[in-house]
Amino acid sequence: MSFLRPEVARALSRWSEVLAALATALAGVWLAGLGGLVMLVLGGLVIAVGLTLAVFAWRRMRFRMAIDAPGVVAVDEGRITYMGPIMGGAVDLAELVEIEVIDVAGSRRCWRLRQADGQMLLVPMAAAGAAALYDHFAALPGMEAKALMSALQGAAPHGRRIWSRRIAPEILPPER
Secondary structure (H helix, E strand, O other): OOOOOHHHHHHHHHHHHHHHHHHHHHHHHHHHOOOOHHHHHHHHHHHHHHHHHHHHHHHHHOOOOOOOOOOEEEEEOOEEEEEOOOOEEEEEHHHEEEEEEEEEOOOEEEEEEEEOOOOEEEEEOOOEOHHHHHHHHHOOOOOOHHHHHHHHOOOOOOOEEEEEOOOOOOOOOOOO
């Protein structure tokens, strides 16, 4: 039995990582208030770490959408797998050469992931487990946080590239 209404529980669950980071920063304020130079420095470090974690958690939180798309996304040992009711597939993070955002059927926002061999995978952003892709995409070489955050904004009916790997053209397969 829950004492919270379901919508409040969902909101708290979505914000839980941000709230935990802010609680860490508040613990740093408490430490700094204990007095003494050592506690002040220790408290300042804890505040800095807590606020940094809160910023990263807030960025990740924006990618946690309500699960309303079919299928499941899993990331295991550098391999992104999407298992949907009709289509699916897998791509390796090390083999990715391009990430685009595209609106499918007018309203469903998807990642379009392309490997060096030309294989593409469409992954709905609102599929179960898709929020985990943020951390993996953010770690790609040359990925800009601003470009990654812009994936949620604006229309993308024909696709909008947010990242591409800088590799020699002779390695890429010909466009079809």
